[in-house]
Amino acid sequence: xxxxxxxxxxxxxxxxxxxxxxxxxxxxxxxxxxxxxxxxxxxxxxxxxxxxxxxxxxxxxxxxxxxxxxxxxxxxxxxxxxxxxxxxxxxxxxxxxxxxxxxxxxxxxxxxxxxxxxxxxxxxxxxxxxxxxxxxxxxxxxxxxxxxxxxxxxxxxxxxxxxxxxxxxxxxxxxxxxxxxxxxxxxxxxxxxxxxxxxxxxxxxxxxxxxxxxxxxxxxxxxxxxxxxxxxxxxxxxxxxxxxxxxxxxxxxxxxxxxxxxxxxxxxxxxxxxxxxxxxxxxxxxxxxxxxxxxxxxxxxxxxxxxxxxxxxxxxxxxxxxxxxxxxxxxxxxxxxxxxxxxxxxxxxxxxxxxxxxxxxxxxxxxxxxxxxxxxxxxxxxxxxxxxxxxxxxxxxxxxxxxxxxxxxxxxxxxxxxxxxxxxxxxxxxxxxxxxxxxxxxxxxxxxxxxxxxxxxxxxxxxxxxxxxxxxxxxxxxxxxxxxxxxxxxxxxxxxxxxxxxxxxxxxxxxxxxxxxxxxxxxxxxxxxxxxxxxxxxxxxxxxxxxxxxxxxxxxxxxxxxxxxxxxxxxxxxxxxxxxxxxxxxxxxxxxxxx
Numbered sequence: 001x002x003x004x005x006x007x008x009x010x011x012x013x014x015x016x017x018x019x020x021x022x023x024x025x026x027x028x029x030x031x032x033x034x035x036x037x038x039x040x041x042x043x044x045x046x047x048x049x050x051x052x053x054x055x056x057x058x059x060x061x062x063x064x065x066x067x068x069x070x071x072x073x074x075x076x077x078x079x080x081x082x083x084x085x086x087x088x089x090x091x092x093x094x095x096x097x098x099x100x101x102x103x104x105x106x107x108x109x110x111x112x113x114x115x116x117x118x119x120x121x122x123x124x125x126x127x128x129x130x131x132x133x134x135x136x137x138x139x140x141x142x143x144x145x146x147x148x149x150x151x152x153x154x155x156x157x158x159x160x161x162x163x164x165x166x167x168x169x170x171x172x173x174x175x176x177x178x179x180x181x182x183x184x185x186x187x188x189x190x191x192x193x194x195x196x197x198x199x200x201x202x203x204x205x206x207x208x209x210x211x212x213x214x215x216x217x218x219x220x221x222x223x224x225x226x227x228x229x230x231x232x233x234x235x236x237x238x239x240x241x242x243x244x245x246x247x248x249x250x251x252x253x254x255x256x257x258x259x260x261x262x263x264x265x266x267x268x269x270x271x272x273x274x275x276x277x278x279x280x281x282x283x284x285x286x287x288x289x290x291x292x293x294x295x296x297x298x299x300x301x302x303x304x305x306x307x308x309x310x311x312x313x314x315x316x317x318x319x320x321x322x323x324x325x326x327x328x329x330x331x332x333x334x335x336x337x338x339x340x341x342x343x344x345x346x347x348x349x350x351x352x353x354x355x356x357x358x359x360x361x362x363x364x365x366x367x368x369x370x371x372x373x374x375x376x377x378x379x380x381x382x383x384x385x386x387x388x389x390x391x392x393x394x395x396x397x398x399x400x401x402x403x404x405x406x407x408x409x410x411x412x413x414x415x416x417x418x419x420x421x422x423x424x425x426x427x428x429x430x431x432x433x434x435x436x437x438x439x440x441x442x443x444x445x446x447x448x449x450x451x452x453x454x455x456x457x458x459x460x461x462x463x464x465x466x467x468x469x470x471x472x473x474x475x476x477x478x479x480x481x482x483x484x485x486x487x488x489x490x491x492x493x494x495x496x497x498x499x500x501x502x503x504x505x506x507x508x509x510x511x512x513x514x515x516x517x518x519x520x521x522x523x524x525x526x527x528x529x530x531x532x533x534x535x536x537x538x539x540x541x542x543x544x545x546x547x548x549x550x551x552x553x554x555x556x557x558x559x560x561x562x563x564x565x566x567x568x569x570x571x572x573x574x575x576x577x578x579x580x581x582x583x584x585x586x587x588x589x590x591x592x593x594x595x
Contacts (some may be wrong), residue, residue, distance in 0.1 A: 001078065001087050001097070001189050044093050046085035047140050063149050066164050067156055074152045074185050075145070081189035086144040088151075093131055100194030101151050104201055109222075110215055111158050111205065112334030114577070118154045123147065155184035159204045161341035168572040172385035172476065173549070176344040206340045209367075213554035214340075218333045220560075221326055224256045231323040237315035240296040243289045250314065253322060254298045258305070307358060307563050308492055317492070321562070329552075331574050332562065336552040338577065343548070344388060351544040352391065354480075354501055356384050357551045357563035359494040361480070361503065363512060369556075371512055376483065376494045376502035383567045384499050384547060389472035391480070391543040394510060396528035396535045397459040398469045403477065406498060408450040415443040425462045430454040459532060467529035468506050470513070472545055480545075482506040482529075495566045501547070513539060 063071045078087065088098040105118040127143055166173040187200035205211060232253065238244045291314075299318070300310040306321045350370075354361045356377045363371040378384035402411060414421045419439045422429070429438050432452050457463050466482020476499075483502040488494060503509060507525060514520035517540055528535050551563045551570055565571060 001082050001191055044090040044095065046082070046087070046090050046095070047137055047144075048085050063153055067153055071149055071152045071156060074156070074182060075148050077182065077185045078148065078152070078189055081185070086140060088147050089127065089130070089140045089144040091135070091140070094127065096194060097191065097197055098127075098147075100197045101147070104198065105151065105154055108154060110219070112214075112218060112337040112577075113154070113157055113162060117157075118150050120150065123150070152184065155188070155201065155204055158201060159184055159341065161338045163335070163338050163573045163576045165576065166342075166386075166569075166573065168567065168569050171383040171567055171569070172387070173569070174385065174387035175342050176388060206337075206343070207345075208340050208343065210553055211337060211340045213558075214333055214337045214552065217552075217554055217560045218330065218337070221330050221333060225326045225330065227256060228326040229253070232319060234314060234319065237313050238291055239314075240291050240293070240312050242291050244291065244314075245289060246314075247289050247291055247295065250322070251295055251298070254295075254302055257322070258298055258301050301559075305559055305561050307561075324562075329562065331577065332570060333552045333560075334577060335570060335574050336550055338573075339548075339550060343546070346544070346546070348544045350541075351546065353546045353548060354384075355553075355563075356386065356547060356549050357566055358561075361501070361509075363509070371508060373508065374489045374494070374504040375480075376485075376488055376497050377566075378497050378499040379495050380567055382497070382499045383495075384497070384501060385476055385478055386547055386549045386569075387474065387476075387478075388547070389474050389545045391470055391472050391513070391545050392539055393471050394513065394537045394539065395469050395471060396510075396525075396537070397467060397531035398463070398465050398481075398534050399459060400457040400463055400465045402455040402457065403498070404450050407453050407455055411453075411455055412443060412448060412450060415441075419443055426458045426460040428456045428458065430456070459534065466502075466506065468510055470503075470506075470509065478547075480506075480509070493564075493566075513543065516540065 079085075088095050088101060102124075106115050108115045108118055123143065123146055127147070130139060130143060166175045184200070184204050187203055188197070191197045191200055229249070232246050232249050234244055234246050238246070296312040299314060300312050302322065303310040303312075303318060306318075308317060308321070350363070350365050352361060352363050354375060354377075359375050359377060361373055361375050362369055411422070415438055419441065422438060429436055430453065431441075433454065457465075459467075462484060464483070466484055469479055469481035471479050478500055480501045480503055485502075486504075488496055488502075489504045507522075507529065510525050510529075511520075511522060514525070514537070517537075520537075528537075549567070549569055551565055552561065554560050
């Protein structure tokens with residue numbers, strides 16, 4: 001932040017914006033203040049920070065313990081860039097940047113953050129009182145430092161996210177981190193005007209188009225929050241062409257829930273909702289109770305926006321989503337905005353993205369979707385990890401080496417019931433590396449050690465990996481693969497695997513990945529997928545793969561999409577978005593040497 005001298009008249013605007021009132025004189029006019037007199041003769045200038053170490057013992061700070069070291073380090077770097085001079089509070093009044101910074105903190109909600117985390121009425125009042133008399137250097141410096149910590153906590157959350165712990169129970173979430181990137185310090189140190197400060201924050205926030213879309217959706221949902229109402233219930237599923245007393249309420253609710261796109265005119269919608277809220281219960285009951293085609297279309301749209309089969313039947317799952325409180329949806333949108341802050345910058349021209357709660361894989365070339373398909377992901381007991389990797393080779397007609405956990409929990413129990421269970425499924429079982437006949441073993445022996453067994457399923461129609469697998473070099477044994485259980489792709493709920501991602505159309509993905517490798521046409525791919533032995537193909541190009549967990553996003557048609565929190569990540573992480581108690585910074589040293 002470049003320091004500059006500023007006319008002191010700027011302070012008058014700051015005070016008025018903060019609702020600071022000067023008591024009128026007996027004549028009814030405001031008396032001239034010291035600052036008003038000084039305005040004609042003085043210029044505002046930053047205050048040099050004394051080289052003597054200043055202690056903030058006993059002060060409260062909005063810097064939470066998790067972020068304290070990083071924020072204090074950022075503050076040191078920012079003051080060093082300013083030549084060890086105050087940033088917001090000058091000798092005879094606040095800098096014009098102070099009001100802009102205050103506005104940004106109070107409007108933190110547009111980023112899905114809670115303004116209460118960054119605002120402090122006591123600190124605001126002390127700053128207002130600071131210039132009523134001649135302000136001393138020590139007070140100016142201390143308050144400037146305190147405000148800097150609050151502001152840098154805000155910029156850190158905008159850039160890096162508010163959530164600090166992502167792994168939920170036994171699940172794996174390898175968060176991409178931008179910690180200590182200090183982009184906020186780099187940008188803020190160069191600003192000289194309020195407009196530049198606002199522009200710097202826009203640069204700090206995720207540059208993902210999805211972030212801006214969710215900002216609009218968040219604003220819209222806050223607009224319709226007052227119109228939330230009691231849950232709707234039906235005795236049995238309601239189908240198009242039937243009658244139900246719940247239909248008027250459903251019509252009313254869908255009139256604003258289906259309008260939740262970033263392109264909707266929020267103020268216009270608010271007026272419409274205010275008008276519709278005047279409808280009495282008796283008036284609603286006199287409306288059509290018939291489930292007509294227009295309502296069916298609205299229900300189907302709602303179902304598509306929530307990942308449900310769009311059959312128009314208003315049943316238990318559709319009503320569960322419809323009855324979700326808008327305040328909970330607001331929190332869900334804010335959380336998914338936070339998750340975008342953890343996403344790494346995608347620099348590759350072509351990449352694969354798997355959104356786990358959406359049960360979908362999408363291949364992108366730049367911003368264009370080239371290919372997408374349904375997937376099956378890990379169950380809640382064996383969740384698919386959230387991480388980034390690179391796809392580097394394909395194995396056609398693969399064998400499957402069964403993980404020890406599955407040997408212990410599934411293979412051995414099945415063999416205890418029937419020792420011939422796997423004889424027709426192309427499995428080979430080894431005991432201490434010697435192949436055995438499972439029909440001759442005593443599987444009822446409680447002392448069987450699963451770690452002494454190795455179970456391999458050879459290529460074939462029953463192979464659990466299907467006819468092809470797409471490999472990523474991670475140490476979790478997670479990859480993409482085919483499956484013989486094709487019927488499962490017709491289900492809405494597809495959290496059914498042991499952790500890997502099963503693909504609905506693996507041949508299409510293979511064709512896409514091999515399109516630049518000579519000789520791999522559809523016929524050769526089909527032949528390789530039906531081979532009797534594995535064939536490994538090294539890809540000439542590495543494809544980044546992002547396994548994400550987005551339960552709210554705005555699609556390319558402008559529709560806000562929601563998905564079920566299948567692993568409980570939303571519930572666990574949302575708790576961290578709640579405002580925390582201010583922590584105490586025991587000692588903060590400010591010196592020329594340290595800054």
